[in-house]
Amino acid sequence: MSRQLLGTARNPAVQALLVLAIPLALGLVVGPYWVSELTLVGMYTLVVIGLNLFMGYAGQVSLGQAGFFGIGAYAVGIASTHFGLAPWIGLVLGMVLAAAAAWLLGVLALHLMQHYLALATLAFGIIADVAFQQLPLTGGNSGLYGIPAFTLNAIGFLALTWGAVALGSWFTNRLVRSGTGSLLEAVRSSEVATALMGADPATVKRQAFIVSAVLAAAAGGIYASWEGYIDPTVFTFALSINLVLMAVVGGLRSVVGAVLGAAGVEAINQILKFAGASLAPATSGALQLTIYGLALVVIMIYWPEGLVTGLGARSRARRTAGPQLPLQSVDGHERDGGQVVDGAQRS
Amino acid sequence: MQTEWLLEVEGVTVAFGGIVAVDDVSFRVRAGEVLGVIGPNGAGKTTLFNALTALVPLSHGDVKLSGASVSGWTTHRIARAGIARTLQTPEIFPQITVRENMLAAILSRQTPWLIAVGLGLPSARRCEARAGEEADRLLRDSLLRDEGGRLAGDLPFGHQRLLEIYRALALDPRVLLLDEPLSGLTREEAGVVLGLIRQIRGAGRAVLLVEHDLPSVLAVADRIVVLAEGRLIAEGTPAEVQRDENVRRVYLGREAGQERAAGQGGMAQ
Ligand SMILES: Nc1ncnc2c1ncn2[C@@H]1O[C@H](COP(=O)(O)OP(=O)(O)OP(=O)(O)O)[C@@H](O)[C@H]1O
Numbered sequence: 001m002s003r004q005l006l007g008t009a010r011n012p013a014v015q016a017l018l019v020l021a022i023p024l025a026l027g028l029v030v031g032p033y034w035v036s037e038l039t040l041v042g043m044y045t046l047v048v049i050g051l052n053l054f055m056g057y058a059g060q061v062s063l064g065q066a067g068f069f070g071i072g073a074y075a076v077g078i079a080s081t082h083f084g085l086a087p088w089i090g091l092v093l094g095m096v097l098a099a100a101a102a103w104l105l106g107v108l109a110l111h112l113m114q115h116y117l118a119l120a121t122l123a124f125g126i127i128a129d130v131a132f133q134q135l136p137l138t139g140g141n142s143g144l145y146g147i148p149a150f151t152l153n154a155i156g157f158l159a160l161t162w163g164a165v166a167l168g169s170w171f172t173n174r175l176v177r178s179g180t181g182s183l184l185e186a187v188r189s190s191e192v193a194t195a196l197m198g199a200d201p202a203t204v205k206r207q208a209f210i211v212s213a214v215l216a217a218a219a220g221g222i223y224a225s226w227e228g229y230i231d232p233t234v235f236t237f238a239l240s241i242n243l244v245l246m247a248v249v250g251g252l253r254s255v256v257g258a259v260l261g262a263a264g265v266e267a268i269n270q271i272l273k274f275a276g277a278s279l280a281p282a283t284s285g286a287l288q289l290t291i292y293g294l295a296l297v298v299i300m301i302y303w304p305e306g307l308v309t310g311l312g313a314r315s316r317a318r319r320t321a322g323p324q325l326p327l328q329s330v331d332g333h334e335r336d337g338g339q340v341v342d343g344a345q346r347s
Numbered sequence: 348m349q350t351e352w353l354l355e356v357e358g359v360t361v362a363f364g365g366i367v368a369v370d371d372v373s374f375r376v377r378a379g380e381v382l383g384v385i386g387p388n389g390a391g392k393t394t395l396f397n398a399l400t401a402l403v404p405l406s407h408g409d410v411k412l413s414g415a416s417v418s419g420w421t422t423h424r425i426a427r428a429g430i431a432r433t434l435q436t437p438e439i440f441p442q443i444t445v446r447e448n449m450l451a452a453i454l455s456r457q458t459p460w461l462i463a464v465g466l467g468l469p470s471a472r473r474c475e476a477r478a479g480e481e482a483d484r485l486l487r488d489s490l491l492r493d494e495g496g497r498l499a500g501d502l503p504f505g506h507q508r509l510l511e512i513y514r515a516l517a518l519d520p521r522v523l524l525l526d527e528p529l530s531g532l533t534r535e536e537a538g539v540v541l542g543l544i545r546q547i548r549g550a551g552r553a554v555l556l557v558e559h560d561l562p563s564v565l566a567v568a569d570r571i572v573v574l575a576e577g578r579l580i581a582e583g584t585p586a587e588v589q590r591d592e593n594v595r596r597v598y599l600g601r602e603a604g605q606e607r608a609a610g611q612g613g614m615a616q
Pocket residue numbers: 339340341342343344363366368386387388389390391392393394395435
């Protein structure tokens with residue numbers, strides 16, 4: 001009976017419905033402040049779902065996700081304020097543009113300098129932010145005003161946002177549980193073994209990166225229209241770090257984790273903002289970055305799979321008692337056979 | 348021109364800085380043949396396999412598959428062209444099931460777009476369905492038929508090795524490179540692997556077998572090449588190689604007593 005329930009809860013469509021229904025139900029009973037917070041958490045969750053896919057399966061960190069978020073936001077902003085296009089069109093354009101940018105970055109970074117991808121994404125995020133500040137189209141430091149809403153009220157936006165999250169969750173769940181999802185896991189587990197089977201790990205990772213960029217752009221587009229105003233201070237490195245922290249706190253490879261991670265970190269955001277403003281107004285931004293940096297380091301050391309996934313795996317290990325050890329020795333690269341191949345890759 | 352050789356290795360040399368791990372090695376393999384590759388520890392057997400699968404770059408030489416050069420190709424392209432391989436230390440995917448390991452292998456040959464899979468587009472669905480049927484078929488004919496739903500990491504070591512071999516076979520390779528497939532196996536499991544090798548050869552494919560357990564190599568190989576310090580020092584039928592002076596000196600002679608004493612496992616370290 002409970003197994004059946006669990007099975008139903010794991011169905012991608014059921015999960016997607018829950019992801020839409022629960023925040024919407026909450027939104028209908030709480031006040032406007034919480035509706036707006038829930039909406040924001042939804043946007044972050046959408047980015048984090050994509051980041052989860054990329055970090056959890058390609059095993060790479062993206063430190064430039066704010067750039068894709070920004071591309072989505074500015075696409076909606078520019079399309080509507082400069083060209084009078086409907087925000088829907090800007091949203092789609094932003095997603096396409098982000099996909100193209102991710103593809104290009106992936107070709108450059110994943111092929112030419114596989115091990116520097118994190119740096120490449122960091123550079124991308126910074127370049128994107130500078131572009132947002134400098135380009136005439138983006139309105140420079142003063143940003144873009146008067147971006148039209150999707151003719152939606154606050155609850156409508158909440159529904160739109162979590163509807164998008166539901167779609168993102170449905171999409172990634174289906175992907176991860178498919179045979180191709182097994183291939184993603186193969187890439188994460190051993191790129192050498194995957195290549196020997198005939199798949200190009202770089203292509204697979206690049207595709208996961210593109211998916212993550214598209215989801216981030218979608219979230220950014222919704223954000224621009226919801227806020228009605230954007231400027232470059234939003235799409236900074238700090239946001240990228242925030243998003244990585246959300247992914248890592250929630251746990252990689254888990255949609256529920258993405259929601260919890262986004263909500264948890266956003267809650268801490270608000271607390272820190274409040275505490276920082278009353279304790280040390282001038283340095284609250286630096287305080288936040290410092291705390292997040294430390295938190296990231298601690299989590300990556302103790303729960304490299306992320307908090308939720310890590311704790312979940314631990315309880316599963318306890319239930320099934322035992323089989324975790326051989327699992328790690330095969331996965332690890334300390335053994336001699338792996339060494340030869342590892343050396344081969346480096347050279 | 349049609350060539351009778353399935354795999355041609357011509358003057359292959361691999362150098363790591365000053366160390367020449369594989370030194371001007373040449374040999375050829377026909378379809379339907381099992382070629383034993385033997386030699387002491389550090390002789391360059393694994394490095395030779397790494398060179399054939401582009402895990403290390405060739406310093407010199409050429410590798411031809413059915414007469415066409417594959418040197419300079421990437422690892423995955425070589426695999427798709429028909430050279431499959433297992434590793435000296437098996438690298439199965441421990442956190443997914445045995446069946447999912449097979450699925451990953453099958454879908455590696457022709458990977459659908461991730462976006463198409465997530466959206467459930469018809470092309471991706473067909474591809475996935477075909478892969479599922481193939482995985483079931485391959486598993487049904489395997490020794491792991493009752494373990495499809497088990498996490499691969501939970502399998503006993505011998506079955507992990509078997510899984511890696513089945514996974515390589517999912518590529519439907521023309522040439523299969525096995526790097527010490529018997530090490531760590533029970534006598535019974537080793538028997539299964541040897542049977543599998545004969546079966547693969549019977550299907551008109553070539554097998555290159557690196558193995559320290561000499562009696563097994565002598566039993567299953569049609570021909571044997573002997574490497575020592577990166578160089579090919581002898582080549583021939585098992586009987587010829589056993590008689591070869593060089594081989595006796597470098598390899599067999601030194602450990603012959605040991606081999607007799609320890610029986611089947613004698614040549615393994
Ligand atoms: N990536 C590498 N970098 C530097 N040296 C290497 C590398 N790979 C192998 N070697 C060296 O090349 C030589 C041959 O090693 P290889 O692993 O091919 O031997 P082997 O015949 O497979 O031995 P074994 O029977 O122990 O598996 C050794 O001296 C080894 O140290």
